[in-house]
Amino acid sequence: MAQILAPSMQWQMRMPKYSNIASPMTTKMWSSLLMKQNKKGTNRSSAKFRVLALKSEDSTVNRLEDLLNLDITPYTDKIIAEYIWIGGTGIDMRSKSKPVEHPSELPKWNYDGSSTGQAPGEDSEVILYPQAIFKDPFRGGNNILVICDTYTPAGEPIPTNKRHRAAEIFSNSKVSAEVPWFGIEQEYTLLQQNVKWPLGWPVGAYPGPQGPYYCGAGADKSFGRDIADAHYKACLYAGINISGTNGEVMPGQWEYQVGPSVGIDAGDHIWCSRYLLERITEQAGVVLSLDPKPIEGDWNGAGCHTNYSTKSMREEGGYETIKKAILNLSLRHKEHISAYGEGNERRLTGKHETASIDSFSWGVANRGCSIRVGRETEKQGKGYLEDRRPASNMDPYVVTSLLAETTILWEPTLEAEALAAQKLALNV
Numbered sequence: 001m002a003q004i005l006a007p008s009m010q011w012q013m014r015m016p017k018y019s020n021i022a023s024p025m026t027t028k029m030w031s032s033l034l035m036k037q038n039k040k041g042t043n044r045s046s047a048k049f050r051v052l053a054l055k056s057e058d059s060t061v062n063r064l065e066d067l068l069n070l071d072i073t074p075y076t077d078k079i080i081a082e083y084i085w086i087g088g089t090g091i092d093m094r095s096k097s098k099p100v101e102h103p104s105e106l107p108k109w110n111y112d113g114s115s116t117g118q119a120p121g122e123d124s125e126v127i128l129y130p131q132a133i134f135k136d137p138f139r140g141g142n143n144i145l146v147i148c149d150t151y152t153p154a155g156e157p158i159p160t161n162k163r164h165r166a167a168e169i170f171s172n173s174k175v176s177a178e179v180p181w182f183g184i185e186q187e188y189t190l191l192q193q194n195v196k197w198p199l200g201w202p203v204g205a206y207p208g209p210q211g212p213y214y215c216g217a218g219a220d221k222s223f224g225r226d227i228a229d230a231h232y233k234a235c236l237y238a239g240i241n242i243s244g245t246n247g248e249v250m251p252g253q254w255e256y257q258v259g260p261s262v263g264i265d266a267g268d269h270i271w272c273s274r275y276l277l278e279r280i281t282e283q284a285g286v287v288l289s290l291d292p293k294p295i296e297g298d299w300n301g302a303g304c305h306t307n308y309s310t311k312s313m314r315e316e317g318g319y320e321t322i323k324k325a326i327l328n329l330s331l332r333h334k335e336h337i338s339a340y341g342e343g344n345e346r347r348l349t350g351k352h353e354t355a356s357i358d359s360f361s362w363g364v365a366n367r368g369c370s371i372r373v374g375r376e377t378e379k380q381g382k383g384y385l386e387d388r389r390p391a392s393n394m395d396p397y398v399v400t401s402l403l404a405e406t407t408i409l410w411e412p413t414l415e416a417e418a419l420a421a422q423k424l425a426l427n428v
């Protein structure tokens, strides 16, 4: 049973004028649709719209869609802003909408933090600060999506607000002078809604082993392409710096890349792209999982490889800076691992194109290392590095700012540096 909004009598009379209605309603159909006439004594004007039930097997009028597509610009100068923020788990996304005058005049707003696990009931207000604006591909027009971060009423960032600290690091003059670029490869898994088992997999059983699925095509190899493609277009429309998509090694798993983006933008763009993916999978009746190892056993996990470079790395002789960055990263392996996503120990096993979580390694073109340097970067003597450790559910604000901090701001002792250089065969 689908629900439709039935118009007042006045509207019903005008119905046939609407050319996009597939089959005009007969009087008989209407009388079967109208559940109840106005009870006597009710105010006529309060019953302009009634929600009615309708069987929609034979493509009856989908008037909800008409309403969703209504052009409201002739009637209001306001636009709809969807305020988006990160909830209490640090990975769930929440949003609510309000009309605003103009994108340049976005007010702060608040929400009930006790309902998102972010504030106690007796002092529940969390304040949303608008930080980044994207176009809204769902509402279209001039409507917008607004990525926000979250504060107490006293103006302190709440614990799940990782953007605040990241923005501080990226505005450090030493960091901004290095114009840090990030290219993030977001992997994700699509699950069947009711059984929470990957899309395309037989329920309660497994598909054939991995091999034919990566970048594959065909009904027995590619599951969920419409979602990946719809998401790609939605990102482009929104203004997200998306740079590609591909089907992954595990069937039902996909990847898209965002970047290179500079500094804090990388985090804003990834979070907005994740929000779009939640909305699109919601519409498709498919569940999005960012679990780093959704299926145990001989199945690839899901990561969020973070490709990174600084100005010095991109310039002539940049390979020396890349090696020094790898050296610093090796000395802070534990700190990075603890900030790279929940459950990552299930993924970083040393198998399935990962390095073991317990040891740091690097290599040229080696996908079994913590850090991979591309052949092209080695050949050119400049370029970027790929940190393969972050999990699909990592917070991009945390990962990008920590990379910048460790490689631009942090300095090891000379002794530690010498030891690490020897161990990793890095002569810097």
Ligand code: ADP
Pocket: 181, 182, 183, 184, 185, 243, 257, 258, 259, 260, 305, 307, 308, 309, 314, 383, 384, 386
């Ligand atoms: P992989 O071969 O690991 O699958 P992808 O092609 O999926 O690599 O992703 C590589 C990412 O690296 C892209 O998002 C790309 O924009 C990004 N990238 C390219 N050059 C740089 C650079 N100099 N600094 C940071 N990121 C970069």
Ligand code: MN
Pocket: 185, 255
């Ligand atoms: Mn990739």
Ligand code: MN
Pocket: 185, 187, 248, 255
């Ligand atoms: Mn991948």
Ligand code: MN
Pocket: 185, 305, 386
């Ligand atoms: Mn990669």
